[in-house]
Amino acid sequence: MSPRKPAKVPGNIQIQPVESGRITRSRKNKALVLPELPPSSLNDQSTDPKSIEGHPPAWAECRPELCDALPWFRAVQGGVYHSGNLCLGFLVDADCGIRSYIDDEIVITRVGGGCTKGADGNLVLVKDQDNDNSAISSLTNSMSLKIPVGMIIGSRNTLLGRKLPHRYNVMAYFRVTHIWYERIGKKAGAKVRFEKLDLSSKSWWAARSLPSPVPIQERRFDIQPENFQCGACHQWSVQIYNEGWMCLHSPCKRFWTIHESTPPPDLTFHVNFLRARLPPDLEVQPHYSLVPDLLSTLNEEDGDVISKRIAWKGIVCPRCSKCIARRFWQGWKCAEGIPFSPGKSSGCGFEKSLRIRPISLRSVIKDLEISPIKRALNFDPKFMVPEIDDRSLYPYRKLVYKIPGVGNITHLVSSQSINTRTNGPDDLFKQLQLVDLGLQRYPLQQSVVVGTLTAHFAVNYGMPYKYVVSVESKGFDEACSEILQALGRLTWATKQAVIDTGDPFLPPNELLLLGYFEDMKIGYHDDGESSLGPTVATLSLGAKSTMLVRMKYTYYHGFSKAKKPLSDDPVLLGCDQYDQRKALKSQFTDGSLNEAAYSDLRLGILKKSRSREAPPCIKMELNHGDLLIMHGENLQKYYEHSVVPENNLRFALTARYIKPEHVDSKEIQKGQFNLSADQVYDGK
Numbered sequence: 001m002s003p004r005k006p007a008k009v010p011g012n013i014q015i016q017p018v019e020s021g022r023i024t025r026s027r028k029n030k031a032l033v034l035p036e037l038p039p040s041s042l043n044d045q046s047t048d049p050k051s052i053e054g055h056p057p058a059w060a061e062c063r064p065e066l067c068d069a070l071p072w073f074r075a076v077q078g079g080v081y082h083s084g085n086l087c088l089g090f091l092v093d094a095d096c097g098i099r100s101y102i103d104d105e106i107v108i109t110r111v112g113g114g115c116t117k118g119a120d121g122n123l124v125l126v127k128d129q130d131n132d133n134s135a136i137s138s139l140t141n142s143m144s145l146k147i148p149v150g151m152i153i154g155s156r157n158t159l160l161g162r163k164l165p166h167r168y169n170v171m172a173y174f175r176v177t178h179i180w181y182e183r184i185g186k187k188a189g190a191k192v193r194f195e196k197l198d199l200s201s202k203s204w205w206a207a208r209s210l211p212s213p214v215p216i217q218e219r220r221f222d223i224q225p226e227n228f229q230c231g232a233c234h235q236w237s238v239q240i241y242n243e244g245w246m247c248l249h250s251p252c253k254r255f256w257t258i259h260e261s262t263p264p265p266d267l268t269f270h271v272n273f274l275r276a277r278l279p280p281d282l283e284v285q286p287h288y289s290l291v292p293d294l295l296s297t298l299n300e301e302d303g304d305v306i307s308k309r310i311a312w313k314g315i316v317c318p319r320c321s322k323c324i325a326r327r328f329w330q331g332w333k334c335a336e337g338i339p340f341s342p343g344k345s346s347g348c349g350f351e352k353s354l355r356i357r358p359i360s361l362r363s364v365i366k367d368l369e370i371s372p373i374k375r376a377l378n379f380d381p382k383f384m385v386p387e388i389d390d391r392s393l394y395p396y397r398k399l400v401y402k403i404p405g406v407g408n409i410t411h412l413v414s415s416q417s418i419n420t421r422t423n424g425p426d427d428l429f430k431q432l433q434l435v436d437l438g439l440q441r442y443p444l445q446q447s448v449v450v451g452t453l454t455a456h457f458a459v460n461y462g463m464p465y466k467y468v469v470s471v472e473s474k475g476f477d478e479a480c481s482e483i484l485q486a487l488g489r490l491t492w493a494t495k496q497a498v499i500d501t502g503d504p505f506l507p508p509n510e511l512l513l514l515g516y517f518e519d520m521k522i523g524y525h526d527d528g529e530s531s532l533g534p535t536v537a538t539l540s541l542g543a544k545s546t547m548l549v550r551m552k553y554t555y556y557h558g559f560s561k562a563k564k565p566l567s568d569d570p571v572l573l574g575c576d577q578y579d580q581r582k583a584l585k586s587q588f589t590d591g592s593l594n595e596a597a598y599s600d601l602r603l604g605i606l607k608k609s610r611s612r613e614a615p616p617c618i619k620m621e622l623n624h625g626d627l628l629i630m631h632g633e634n635l636q637k638y639y640e641h642s643v644v645p646e647n648n649l650r651f652a653l654t655a656r657y658i659k660p661e662h663v664d665s666k667e668i669q670k671g672q673f674n675l676s677a678d679q680v681y682d683g684k
């Protein structure tokens with residue numbers, strides 16, 4: 001029962017005008033030609049596409065750069081960014097959904113989530129949305145707590161009907177005025193209406209030909225859409241469409257009906273819903289800067305701040321407003337976009353280099369004095385336990401993890417006597433910080449979000465090598481002495497690890513240096529390119545890190561993620577459903593199963609198992625000065641590894657043998673080098 005006597009409306013629906021807090025639509029307003037917005041911005045969005053008023057206060061050509069520079073929009077996917085259950089940023093791009101609208105001061109759009117891409121590339125709502133959805137609840141909180149939301153418009157948005165200058169353009173602060181539900185296809189989907197916070201100035205995205213907005217003091221803040229109470233669920237809903245009022249609460253039986261009938265497909269916005277503006281409210285204050293100024297708060301004299309997480313966030317270029325990621329070890333450069341996008345705005349050339357002061361080992365290694373004793377003494381039985389040899393390569397402790405038929409991993413655990421020797425790991429750690437090595441972050445080739453950069457800096461010396469990214473190589477003749485000293489150590493380490501296996505020793509001719517700041521890492525990958533020799537050796541310097549090794553998904557399950565069976569399943573020890581798969585393979589090999597039956601039975605096993613990544617089988621703690629050698633082509637074919645440093649500065653120098661027949665003849669000389677006597681390493 002309605003708490004108030006409902007007004008009778010045609011049909012048997014009962015609606016009631018709001019009695020308190022309602023701003024009634026006056027008769028006068030109905031016929032009024034309002035000065036606030038020109039007619040072109042009401043349902044008709046045709047304007048001169050080329051001519052917008054100004055420039056966005058910040059912009060980006062790719063999503064990772066946008067999100068890296070704007071703390072209020074860290075969402076690399078989806079349109080809503082929320083934190084602490086408050087919506088802080090919102091992106092309107094290609095698909096705002098049915099019945100959406102944008103003009104110089106208003107944005108009406110769907111709220112993402114619960115969608116999948118349809119055949120036409122547009123998003124289709126496949127799940128009912130409700131207030132439990134975190135994006136919707138964060139918008140609701142920002143509305144009720146009066147938190148302005150930063151708005152971004154993407155160039156794929158066609159609603160505005162104007163040519164936007166960049167792929168992503170920061171608009172302004174907006175406030176959330178309404179959140180409601182509509183029937184979208186067969187589902188209930190949330191919609192939101194935003195209103196620009198600052199109504200006193202003309203929006204930069206407004207058509208240049210249009211006049212400036214009406215001054216605040218002359219605005220009509222009394223024009224508001226009408227609210228009615230539903231006779232069935234007693235909830236209030238605003239009238240959004242000309243065609244009639246609807247209950248906009250999705251659980252209600254009268255939800256999305258006009259007089260108990262389905263609304264017509266082509267609904268048009270009610271003039272008051274578009275023209276309504278909230279009066280200025282001192283309580284609505286932005287809690288963050290729309291255009292952050294990271295550089296002004298970064299004190300380079302402040303200890304190790306330059307390798308901290310905040311120092312490898314993006315900035316908004318103070319000269320041209322482009323969002324720029326920290327791509328260079330030395331600092332930020334406002335240069336070409338990521339990935340390189342010819343014809344796109346490429347930045348103004350602004351550079352900010354940080355004054356790099358070497359960070360002491362003491363500040364990155366907590367237990368500098370006692371750590372050699374603690375190192376690798378206790379092995380977690382959840383993981384493979386290595387063979388331990390404290391003698392043959394003394395003062396190194398040698399740990400060997402053997403994977404039969406696959407390969408082995410030799411971990412040479414360093415000690416204080418090794419680390420403190422002249423030109424040893426302590427000196428190398430310090431010296432590598434003093435030279436400009438040309439370290440950069442590169443765009444990942446296989447990334448869900450185009451333009452995502454590696455979470456580490458890299459530089460390659462010697463023969464060209466493509467790992468998770470393609471890095472240009474510098475010749476060893478350009479390398480500083482520290483690089484060659486490391487190469488000397490890695491050549492020695494490679495030899496020690498290979499000798500025992502009886503395989504030929506191929507001296508490294510390439511060295512990849514990775515640099516890690518706080519919270520950087522290298523995710524699971526393999527070093528298994530066809531151009532590579534079977535041995536990969538790494539020297540760790542600085543912060544302690546954890547290296548994990550796991551079987552690749554395809555070999556762990558015998559199927560790819562797309563459920564394609566492995567043509568020749570090696571059934572590795574430790575793979576999923578090992579016993580059953582081994583038995584089936586023997587039946588197939590001895591001819592008692594044909595190929596089709598073998599495939600079907602394997603698929604049956606797969607369907608019963610959980611489709612998760614393999615758990616790591618080897619876990620190693622890599623400390624300052626340690627050497628790690630992976631040997632065996634199959635190790636890279638069947639297994640993958642990741643390394644996560646614990647603290648804010650680490651270098652990993654990895655040397656490999658690149659098969660010269662795979663290298664362009666012009667590049668071959670890059671891999672040639674001669675080590676001086678003090679660069680050759682003797683294992684002490």
Ligand SMILES: O=C(O)CCC(=O)C(=O)O
Nearest residue numbers: 512514527538643652654
């Ligand atoms: O940082 C490390 O220790 C590992 C580096 C690595 O996996 C690689 O260079 O492929």
